[in-house]
Amino acid sequence: MYGNEGSSDKKSLKAAFDRTVYQVVGHGKRNVGVLQQAFSGIDGELDSDMYGMGPSLEAFEANMAGVLGKASAVFFPSGTMAQQIALRIWCDRKGTKRVAYHPLCHLEIHEEDGLKELHGIEPILLADKDRLIGLEDVQQLGEDVSCLLLELPQREIGGQLPPFEELVAISEFCREKDIKLHLDGARLFEVLPYYQKTAAEVCVLFDSVYISFYKGIGGIAGAILAGEPEFTKASKVWKRRHGGDLISLYPYYLSADYYYEQRVGKMDLYYRQAQELAEWYNRCHQMKTVPAVPVSNMFHVHADVPKERLEHSLVEVYRETGVGLTAVLKEKADGGCSFEVSLGDRYGEVPKDRMQLTFELLDQKLRGESL
Template sequence: MDVNENDDPAAAVAGPSVQERRFAALRGCERLLSGTRPQNLRERLAALTAEAEQAHDLDRRPDFYGDGVVRALEERVAALLGAADAAFFPTGTMAQQIAMRIWADRRGERNVALHPLSHPERHERRAYATLGGLHSVWPTTEPRIPTPEEIRGFDESYAVLTLELPLREAGFVLPTWDELTATVSAEDAPVHFDGARLWESTFHLGHSLPEIAALADSVYVSFYKTLGGVSGAALTGDREFVRTAKAWRHRYGGQLFQQWPAALSALAGLDRELPRLESYVTHAKVVAAALAEALAAVPGARVFPEPPHTHQFQVWLPYPARALDEAGLRLAEESGLGLFGGWRDSALPGLAMTEVTVAGPALEWTAKDVTAGVEALLALL
């Protein structure tokens, strides 16, 4: 699902030529284990046109400054999460900043509680600090959400506690439902969920989207990561929160004249992917177990977490990222097997990590197929 090159450090470092080579190689593969088949612009437009027919009445006028299809999307998301209202945003980075800023302004407090591995800290150039004048504090540095004891014992004040569900950089890990509710119950400040991948978290947590969202005072969801939309995000909360969020959206430059392509693709993604997510999450456990078994004899190799909490997880191998990228591209080009996406080097020399996304194309892979694919990759190394 994650096809955004900005989220692929290996591709960003390697440069456009490797991006184009990967695009062509994966697009030409007969079978893909991780992610979805890349589409060129013509294919993407054709797919959007076909799917949009079912997603929205195309005989209606386009949106203007957030009405029309954009408003229909906001209402759909609010209903899915059991929220009073929702606000569409062109990017999650903008939505996250504004959510934290609203809570900071309401409480007269410039500190916000984050995880050091969270998206605002790692992938947004700390925009909340540079543009919003906010400061982060960390109730925990462990690769998980903070415990009730850590919340109660923390000696810093803050305006809002942001919890990323799942915590991507830690391996797309989720708490249990009891752990999540205990942490939220221990918190006196407002709670904001960074739910970019909340859609697929319901199965591990064992509760519905409205039940999960009800634990937080505001929730952010993404339309392109899991749902395969063009772009965009939404914030949900009470009506006053959403009204304020829309005012700040305008100030931040997010009140675009027309955003109907992104809104249509988001509606189509909700229709297409939400019913499939359980099959992805279920099959991810099969794929992860097969990968772990196939890599058991490789010193330092690891699949994490096992079993996965969602349909995404990490694979670690004791090779440089550049060597793994080259071997993966050769496997795709020569054998038509697309096993993984881009790799990135870790702090430990010679150890690299990639993220696996089990989506539609992976459903046809058996455990035996996964083993054969890994053996073919290792042979190229």
């Protein structure tokens, strides 16, 4: 038995998850140790950057530009800032403040209408919210659209991806119509094993690219925005206007560099582990994954049981096995519930026999069988 019965708070899913010995998702706790580890080998005499300039920062930006196959790159403290600025630049360039993206795009549902309120940009929502944007959707765009944003993978629908051939066709269409194509590549490195492409081979299809350093990479914070020099030069002006030129950014980009080097080579492992874990879920009563076979290290799990029932079952399973699967459940309109899975370093630490026991117990509880 793992953990103790106690107050109602201690019986909550989050509290039960926090008490488990093995936690399946992510790289580990986001505490100050993440920064300490990243800085353990850095010379304390290394000069800081100042207001977005400095040799160490510029070297990191140049390296990431090369990885992405772009001529230039700029480090930003947040992806929210970077992407709003990218779209603003493309709108100003064309003289049309209209952009297109998915209904569940981060800019639409997580940024308090920043694109609209700060920049006066009107979004055109493409496709239904439960499916990917396809070439036919893009072909319906008028020429009064400045930019199309594509997210790879599309997080809010389970991390789904279009076929690479469709990306190529969309890119070619946009260039024919003078519509700039921007990549929300917050999780770009995580999809490369599925596409069997390098980052540069994907990014060549796009006019501008954003990547994150705290999601699959597991850094503190920060993002890169990459493109042609004229584009990145304009982005630096907007970064200053947004207050993004902190006096020093080194805690973010040095840790980003460290964890990039530590983890970018593990993305294929995380991808294969996600497929393995999805098989466990899909064999479990009243549960399924979206996609059925993951295309990156992330996917969603949907359960055809009420949130309260699944939460109760999970708390009991955590207590019996010491394995934590998720800390959060989301209610669905159909009466079921769902949660997101994103794998990193921790999955490999869970003993296989412990994982098997976890899913055997969960399956039994969902079937209403006695243990």
